[in-house]
Amino acid sequence: MAGLSLKGISKGFGNTPVLGHIDLDIVDGEFLALVGPSGCGKSTLLRIIAGLERQDAGSLFIGGKEVDHLRPHERKVAMVFQNYALYPHMTVFENMALPLTMARLNLLERIPFVGALSSRKRRVMQEIKQHVQAVTEQLRIETFASRKPSQLSGGQRQRVALGRAMVRDPDVFLMDEPLSNLDAKLRVHMRTELAELHDRLGVTMVYVTHDQVEAMTMADRLAVMDQGAILQLGTPAEVYEQPASIVVAQFIGSPGINLIPAKVGPAGLVEMMGFALPLRAPVLPGAPVTIGVRPEAVRLQPLPGDIQIPVKFRRRENLGSESILHFSLPQTEASILCTVSNDQLPANAGASQTTLAVAASQCHVFDEGGWRVTPVGLDARAPAMPVGVQLRPMGAAA
Numbered sequence: 001m002a003g004l005s006l007k008g009i010s011k012g013f014g015n016t017p018v019l020g021h022i023d024l025d026i027v028d029g030e031f032l033a034l035v036g037p038s039g040c041g042k043s044t045l046l047r048i049i050a051g052l053e054r055q056d057a058g059s060l061f062i063g064g065k066e067v068d069h070l071r072p073h074e075r076k077v078a079m080v081f082q083n084y085a086l087y088p089h090m091t092v093f094e095n096m097a098l099p100l101t102m103a104r105l106n107l108l109e110r111i112p113f114v115g116a117l118s119s120r121k122r123r124v125m126q127e128i129k130q131h132v133q134a135v136t137e138q139l140r141i142e143t144f145a146s147r148k149p150s151q152l153s154g155g156q157r158q159r160v161a162l163g164r165a166m167v168r169d170p171d172v173f174l175m176d177e178p179l180s181n182l183d184a185k186l187r188v189h190m191r192t193e194l195a196e197l198h199d200r201l202g203v204t205m206v207y208v209t210h211d212q213v214e215a216m217t218m219a220d221r222l223a224v225m226d227q228g229a230i231l232q233l234g235t236p237a238e239v240y241e242q243p244a245s246i247v248v249a250q251f252i253g254s255p256g257i258n259l260i261p262a263k264v265g266p267a268g269l270v271e272m273m274g275f276a277l278p279l280r281a282p283v284l285p286g287a288p289v290t291i292g293v294r295p296e297a298v299r300l301q302p303l304p305g306d307i308q309i310p311v312k313f314r315r316r317e318n319l320g321s322e323s324i325l326h327f328s329l330p331q332t333e334a335s336i337l338c339t340v341s342n343d344q345l346p347a348n349a350g351a352s353q354t355t356l357a358v359a360a361s362q363c364h365v366f367d368e369g370g371w372r373v374t375p376v377g378l379d380a381r382a383p384a385m386p387v388g389v390q391l392r393p394m395g396a397a398a
């Protein structure tokens with residue numbers, strides 16, 4: 001087993017830069033998800049780790065050793081691709097045994113009839129057979145070891161591809177959207193299987209996905225990427241609760257975070273929808289900021305001190321156990337979404353709702369460039385006040 005260390009990895013195709021100076025340390029045994037929108041460079045980074053693509057600058061270390069000069073099969077990494085990349089003319093067993101026969105038999109021994117005469121080949125093949133069988137049992141695919149990939153379901157093919165990676169006993173598993181070809185129900189099932197497999201094997205996994213739910217539910221840490229850069233690295237809770245930028249905040253969480261335009265008033269307080277929030281943003285007075293509020297932090301009934309936002313009801317999406325309520329903000333086309341559990345939903349919820357409530361402590365503040373700013377100097381648990389009312393500084397007596 002081994003950790004991974006990427007130092008200043010850059011890559012471009014032609015004149016187009018795709019990855020810019022990526023630094024990333026992945027701990028031994030960690031499950032790290034690389035997430036980000038389509039085209040942000042996830043697969044390219046994974047292929048560089050696998051040795052299938054060569055970086056333009058920077059170095060890669062596996063288990064503390066630089067591997068830049070090593071070819072893919074010398075790196076002790078195994079990759080599972082989105083399309084599984086199984087050989088259609090080979091059985092499940094043959095597909096899984098292939099990486100081992102390639103590694104352990106010489107060219108002559110691999111010729112079917114010539115090699116059969118070699119006692120060494122018979123011994124090696126017996127060992128390979130036992131190894132492959134052990135992995136098929138672990139993945140519960142032993143009953144269809146003699147079938148061809150075309151005779152398998154999507155989920156079964158996915159497990160074979162995983163098995164082919166496992167037989168090599170890699171130090172690092174690299175997975176590129178391995179579940180994206182499966183239907184929604186099977187994806188949920190395989191998520192659990194993969195997470196359990198990771199726990200059992202204790203192996204380092206780098207898992208590429210653009211599905212934030214997969215990343216949030218399976219990974220120890222997420223690296224959120226955009227346009228060839230890592231915007232934030234952290235546990236799912238850190239990334240969700242303290243998104244480093246608007247892009248991260250929008251990417252993680254479903255439905256997406258609400259964004260409300262605001263500004264910094266003369267006293268340095270964030271002013272939103274006529275309220276001065278007990279948040280002093282470290283940006284120049286007068287500068288525009290954006291407030292992010294998660295849909296589940298939006299309340300239908302205000303608590304004391306909440307900011308109250310006038311809204312117009314648009315529609316309700318009933319998801320069974322909960323509903324997503326869509327509202328529009330005044331004088332703008334912008335929407336604000338609110339998720340509510342259906343058993344807490346008043347009968348008149350929706351059309352009759354003219355205001356929504358938010359606590360200042362639930363407001364994320366982003367500067368003009370879209371980066372999170374940490375408010376200073378005031379107690380974020382204090383109530384929001386209409387603009388013009390003086391707020392109590394943090395630590396001051398009530």
Ligand SMILES: Nc1ncnc2c1ncn2[C@@H]1O[C@H](COP(=O)(O)OP(=O)(O)OP(=O)(O)O)[C@@H](O)[C@H]1O
Pocket residue numbers: 013018036037038039040041042043044045210
């Ligand atoms: N071989 C290549 N030649 C030229 N451009 C490439 C090549 N491979 C990838 N790119 C470009 O590099 C960028 C990053 O591609 P990459 O496949 O890494 O994205 P991704 O994050 O995996 O996206 P997706 O989620 O759609 O799989 C894209 O703009 C893509 O068009």
Ligand SMILES: [Mg+2]
Pocket residue numbers: 042043044176
């Ligand atoms: Mg990709």
